Amino acid sequence: MGTEGLIVVRTVPGSPAERAGIRGVNSSSGKLGDVITAADGKPVRRLSALTDQIEQIGIGKTVRLSLRRDGGARDADVDVGDIGRAQ
Known part of the structure; x- marks a missing residue:
C-alpha cells in the first residue's frame, strides 16, 4: 500500500488502543x-x-506508539493489557 509500518485494520471496542484514539481502516x-x-x-x-x-x-x-495518519505523525500512549480479559 506504499507505506512503511503496520497498518491498523481495526481496534477492539473499549480496548486501550481505541481509548488512546488509534483508528483503523x-x-x-x-x-x-x-x-x-x-x-x-x-x-x-x-x-x-x-x-x-x-x-x-x-x-x-504503557507503550508509546508512533503513528502516521493522513500524512501527519503523532504519538499515542497505550496501556498494555490482555484483550482476552475484560478491560
Missing part, C-alpha cells in the same frame, strides 16, 4: 487510518516486532 470508505511506525522508539515493520516489544514491556505498563 474506515470500512465504509476504505480510507487508511493509523500506521504504527515505532513502539517506544524502536522501528516496527512487522507484527512480530510489535508483539515482541509489547511482551517485553508487560501487561499493566
Whole structure:
C-alpha cells in the first residue's frame, strides 16, 4: 500500500488502543487510518516486532506508539493489557 509500518485494520471496542484514539481502516470508505511506525522508539515493520516489544514491556505498563495518519505523525500512549480479559 506504499507505506512503511503496520497498518491498523481495526481496534477492539473499549480496548486501550481505541481509548488512546488509534483508528483503523474506515470500512465504509476504505480510507487508511493509523500506521504504527515505532513502539517506544524502536522501528516496527512487522507484527512480530510489535508483539515482541509489547511482551517485553508487560501487561499493566504503557507503550508509546508512533503513528502516521493522513500524512501527519503523532504519538499515542497505550496501556498494555490482555484483550482476552475484560478491560
